[in-house]
Amino acid sequence: MKQVKAEILLNKEIADSHFKMVLDLGKLNLFIKPGQFLHIKAGSAYDPLLRRPISIHRIGSNPNIVELLYKIEGKGTQLMSRRSKGTYLDIIGPLGNGFKVPKGQSNFILVAGGMGIAPLMALADNLARFRKRIITVILGARTKDFIICKKELRDIGAKVIVVTEDGSEGEKGLATDVLESIIEQFDLRKSATALKKKHAKGITIAEYGPEVGLYACGPLGMLKAIAVIAKYYTMQAQASFEERMGCGVGACLGCVIQTKAGYKRVCKDGPVFDLEEIAWERD
């Protein structure tokens, strides 16, 4: 973790209110894990006062060059979008735990709801560096204009399934709607230990071994639905969570979420949590 003035190499609108920003973090030799984020001071005035957390979207072959993907939500991201190339952005990072890829996992299903693709792209990039890994990405968005990274994902060899709420591209519905059918038809054949099991209601379901992993980022409702699906299919599932942040480094206890083991800090213990850790009922 360092605090640096990062040079903005690119800051470009790629879809309505969606921006891609490329930053040069300087010669820091930082080790960045997919799922980690930067805590960014968007402007120098006192409004907005606090930093804004933005995930690391892609890590360059030179690891000091990182890409961010962000959407204008309010004052902070608005200010970021107005920053021009060649100026410097005050950042703290990399922060948070990042995704962990358990040994022996070879089949990866990534579920991105809207901006959820931001940290998942970095994960996909990383996974694709190793051969013999099956990567499937479900890209869910409101409408086709906000389907981001489809080409980039295909370029690295991932299978991409597009879902839009208005049906303007791919399947119509929510990312979680297709997740189950994908689990059923696609991965079963390729999974080493998946077995068909009779469910109590007479339905046959698949049960997966440790080589299959689910990774998600998106709205809370989506993560909750994925937690249910993951439990049903006995799949390991991790997701990146969001909460309002103060310090970003674990000091203020402002960003906690409720887990089965008590409150945990999204900025330090997260933002990635095992879905089975989360105590949903106490929302």
Next chain:
Amino acid sequence: MGKRLNGLAVRIGRLKFINPVMAASGTFGYGQEYKELVRIDGLGAIVTKSITLKPLKGNAPPRIWESTAGMLNAIGLQNDGIEDFLANRLPFLKDLNTRIIASIAGKCRQEYKELAKRLESAPVDAIEINISCPNVEHHGSARLFAQDAKETAGIVRAVRKATKKTVITKLSPNVTDITEIAKAAEGAGTDAISLINTLIGMDVDITTQRPRLANITGGLSGPAIKPVALRMTWEVYQAVKIPIIGIGGIMSTEDALAFFLCGARAIQVGTANFVNPQTITSIIDGISNYLKKNRLKSIQELTGRLKI
């Protein structure tokens, strides 16, 4: 102790500080959280997150909300209790070349006394009594101990009896007359007063028609509260003889200097640590430069020098 900067040392109680700029309670964790970002050895002091006897799980989220030039927080004193502090947090702190001030919070006089006793043989330099946290429910007539002069005096006396360490009492701004509480604390034997804690506030999401914080209300901090904090520093300076540590919305050297002019002997930086972790370090350097430029021998020459 560390790099000696001319004219920056101050004395509070029996303690000497290398400089008068400290990290405020609840905004710097237990130091460790910031060790990769800040040269901690150069700080005047670190005030720990408030410590209670038993672990407290804190309030439900969301716990923070940003307001114009400030923020609301309702952490609810989440901490792992005194045993955890002594066993797991203090080992890192005690090896630092900076003063360690343990902030304590209790539900009754007895708890404050007990906390002070447990800390007596521990390697902390001073105790800051947090009687002003707005987020925990208390018994008695006032909502906070800090709103009742008698309760304040009772707690200070209990802690004073239990410890030989320097005792600082931290006041709440959520009172009618802060000088009355300050005088009660002074009378009960506190070595110094720190002020202010956060101002109780709230904000509302008009779309959902719900409060922004799960706790409904929270404490306001940051630049927005500086004028209130300065006013209270000035009022208390005229009312008591013991040293005052000014807190509230300090973001820069200029902000800090204003507190000294209003009567502060030292200052604490809170919310600014979140915005820029280098704030304390840059204020220390800034004060040093100011002294040189204005040919002042010591920062203490500035305390209370407001011209009226």
